[in-house]
Each structure stands twice: as structure tokens, then as C-alpha cells.
Amino acid sequence: MRPFTYTRAKDATSAINQLAKNPNAKFLAGGTNLLDLMKEDVERPNELVDISELGLSEIKAITNGPQIGGVSIGGLGKNTDAANHSLIRQNYPLLTQAILAGASGQIRNMATNGGNLLQRTRCPYFYEVAMPCNKRQPNRNDGPSGCSALEGINRMHAIFGWTEKCVAVYPSDMAVALAALDAVVNVRNASGQERTISFTDFHRLPGDKPEQDTNLAHGELITAIELPKNNFAATSYYLKVRDRASYAFALVSVAAALEVNGSKIVKARIAMGGVAHKPWRALKAEKILVGKEATAANFKLAADAEMADAKPLEHNRFKVELGNRSIVLALQMALNGGKA
Known part of the structure; x- marks a missing residue:
């Protein structure tokens, strides 16, 4: 060090x-x-x-402002406290499931909510400083760095939104649930100004600047994460598919939430992990589901539409079918209140 x-x-x-x-x-x-x-x-x-x-750890109901009726989670609160808080368990069980799936108890006891959003990729080429990596070293004196994973062993890597600059995936489980729940992130800068960033805009796809994981400016501090009020509590589910049941990062994960009136879907929220440089909102799938009957056939229709845009690499083609099946299963589990 x-x-x-x-x-x-x-x-x-x-x-x-x-x-x-x-x-x-x-x-x-x-x-x-x-x-x-x-x-x-x-x-x-x-x-x-x-x-x-610094404090900034309180979890509380929001009583005024645009997110009234929702819940505010302090940026410096611990993952364990967020997962176990009664307001989260009762109103946002999807978030509790994702946090508990994300790491060991020891890590959850230390990791903060804001820090969870800022964790960096677990791409092995990013961690191996002897290998070229545009994310770790974007501007080498002797020319472009390169992406070793692009033509290397890329089984764990992206199938959506990647560029030749970077094919890494974002690792957080908590963030996938927050994306599906339409969370917003409150930040403060050196001038004392505060701004709110919608969760879909918080993280970035690699583009030409893979070294930039988020749209935070240097020095901005995450003060809170706000969850809007919703009707997803009874019909949501977080599915994580990984190589082993214990502490491991997702091959593919799906946060699915439905609002159903009778047998028809009124609202649908789907986010995926392990497939892109940021939590991937399955917007095509969501659009197809709204107004449809909540059936396995329609879940498959939505999954097919979303995964049609996948661009797998040499070693992760299995993620396309895995992602398709995971979306369908997560939606079925959500509809059944977490039961198979």
C-alpha cells in the first residue's frame, strides 16, 4: 500500500x-x-x-417534498441496518433481499449505503495491475491502455452497453434493487449546494470514459438515498444466480417488482445485475408488460424482447439464455409473493 x-x-x-x-x-x-x-x-x-x-445514517419516513410517503436512507448508514429496518422490510422487501444476497454478514456490518453504490468492478483484469485496463489506467504515457477482458476470459462480463474501451460489469446487488425501485440519490458539494440524481442517471455506461463509474463530481458526498412510495411490497423479488450459494458476485441477477390489479399488470419494474457497466433497467420488458395479463407467456414475451438486444462476448453467451430465464423466474416469484 x-x-x-x-x-x-x-x-x-x-x-x-x-x-x-x-x-x-x-x-x-x-x-x-x-x-x-x-x-x-x-x-x-x-x-x-x-x-x-458524520452521522448521515438515519432511516426515516419522508414527510414532505416530492418523495413524500417514501423512505430516506442515510448515505453513511450500514447495509445491515438498512436491510433490517422495519420501514425497509415492510415497504421495500426487494431491497432487503438484495442487500442480504450481496455480501457476508461481516461486510454488511461495515459497508455503508453510499459506499455500496460506489464500489468498483470485480473484473480480474482491473485488479491485476500488470494487465492493460482502460478503467484502471485510461491515459498511459506510451499510448492507449486497452481492455484485456475484451479478448480475454470474459465469462463474467457485460452483454449490454459495453464498448471496446470496457466490458466490465458493476457488482452491487443493492444498487440493482434501488434501480428497480426508482430511487434517487441526494448529494452535497463543496459550495454547500445539494442536488438529486435519479438512480438511472447515477451510474454510467463505459462510453469513451470507462474510468468514470458514476456522474458524481469529485468532492460530492452522498447524503441520502430516497425511495418513493410504491405498491410493490407484496409482489417483488430479487433473484441472484451465481456460481456458488455463498458469498459470490452475480452471473445474472434480476430485481422484479409488479403492481397488479386483478390479473392485469399496472406497473412493472425490472433491473438486472451482472450484465452491464451499471444496473441495467429492462425498459423494453417493462413496457411490454404494462396492461398485459400476469402470465408466464407474457413474462417470456417481455424477457425475449429485452434479451434480443444483448451482445455477448466469446465466453459469456450463456448469459443471454440465463438472463431470459432469470427475468421470467423473477417475475413469477414476484407475482407469487416470493414463492416458487
Whole structure:
């Protein structure tokens, strides 16, 4: 690990101002991803600003503003607390399921909600500093870096939204559920200004700048994640398909939520993990389902439409069929209240 300076922030304003002064500084909260990356020499900050004692951990009902009736989750609250809170379990069980599927109990006890959104890809070429990687080292002095996974072993990699610059996938389970729940992210900058980012706009596809995972500006601090009120609680489900049942990242995951009137689908929300550089909203599938009967045939129709745009790589063609079946199964489980 390279040398760095360490500062423990006393309040949000001083933390943000401290980070804004140094383009090579990073916030430190739970540290469950950042410290690993520093040990591997992937991340090389020369300053860490500890924000673990700033508060910003409350989970509460929203009583005013555009998200009234929803729930606010503090950015520095722990994953465990979010998953187990009564407001989340009762009103957003999809989020509880995703968090519990995401990591071991020890990691959930340390990881923060805001930090979860900012975790970086688990692409092995990103972690191996001897290999070219546009995400890790986009501007080498001797020319373009390249994407080793593009023609390497890419079984775990993207089938949607990738470019020749990067085929990595985003790893968070929690974020997939938040995407399906139409969450918004509240952030604050060094000027004290606050802004709200819709979850679909928070993370980025690689484009020409794969090193940029999100649309956060340097120094912006996630203060809260807000969940709008919905009618999905009884008809939602998080499905995670992985190589082993214990702590492992998704080959494909699906967060599915339905609002049904009688036998007809009034609203549908579907997000996928393990398939793109960001949580992938299955917008085509959602559009097809609205107004349709909640049947296995219509679930398959929607899944076929969404997966038709997949562009698999050499070693992950299986993800197309796996994604198709996972969408159908997740929708069926959601409709049945989590029962097969």
C-alpha cells in the first residue's frame, strides 16, 4: 500500500471541502472496497478523509417534498441496518433481499449505503495491475491502455452497453434493487449546494470514459438515498444466480417488482445485475408488460424482447439464455409473493 495522509472529518462541510482541495483524495467510510483496492495498488489516493463519524445514517419516513410517503436512507448508514429496518422490510422487501444476497454478514456490518453504490468492478483484469485496463489506467504515457477482458476470459462480463474501451460489469446487488425501485440519490458539494440524481442517471455506461463509474463530481458526498412510495411490497423479488450459494458476485441477477390489479399488470419494474457497466433497467420488458395479463407467456414475451438486444462476448453467451430465464423466474416469484 502506498503512503497517504489521513484526516478524520468533524462534519460534512469540512469533509467535502477537504476532498475538493485534492484531486487525489478519497472519502473513507466502511472501507470494504477502497482499502482492498489500495492494497492491490489499483487505487492510489494520497489522502483519505474519514467520514465515518458524520452521522448521515438515519432511516426515516419522508414527510414532505416530492418523495413524500417514501423512505430516506442515510448515505453513511450500514447495509445491515438498512436491510433490517422495519420501514425497509415492510415497504421495500426487494431491497432487503438484495442487500442480504450481496455480501457476508461481516461486510454488511461495515459497508455503508453510499459506499455500496460506489464500489468498483470485480473484473480480474482491473485488479491485476500488470494487465492493460482502460478503467484502471485510461491515459498511459506510451499510448492507449486497452481492455484485456475484451479478448480475454470474459465469462463474467457485460452483454449490454459495453464498448471496446470496457466490458466490465458493476457488482452491487443493492444498487440493482434501488434501480428497480426508482430511487434517487441526494448529494452535497463543496459550495454547500445539494442536488438529486435519479438512480438511472447515477451510474454510467463505459462510453469513451470507462474510468468514470458514476456522474458524481469529485468532492460530492452522498447524503441520502430516497425511495418513493410504491405498491410493490407484496409482489417483488430479487433473484441472484451465481456460481456458488455463498458469498459470490452475480452471473445474472434480476430485481422484479409488479403492481397488479386483478390479473392485469399496472406497473412493472425490472433491473438486472451482472450484465452491464451499471444496473441495467429492462425498459423494453417493462413496457411490454404494462396492461398485459400476469402470465408466464407474457413474462417470456417481455424477457425475449429485452434479451434480443444483448451482445455477448466469446465466453459469456450463456448469459443471454440465463438472463431470459432469470427475468421470467423473477417475475413469477414476484407475482407469487416470493414463492416458487
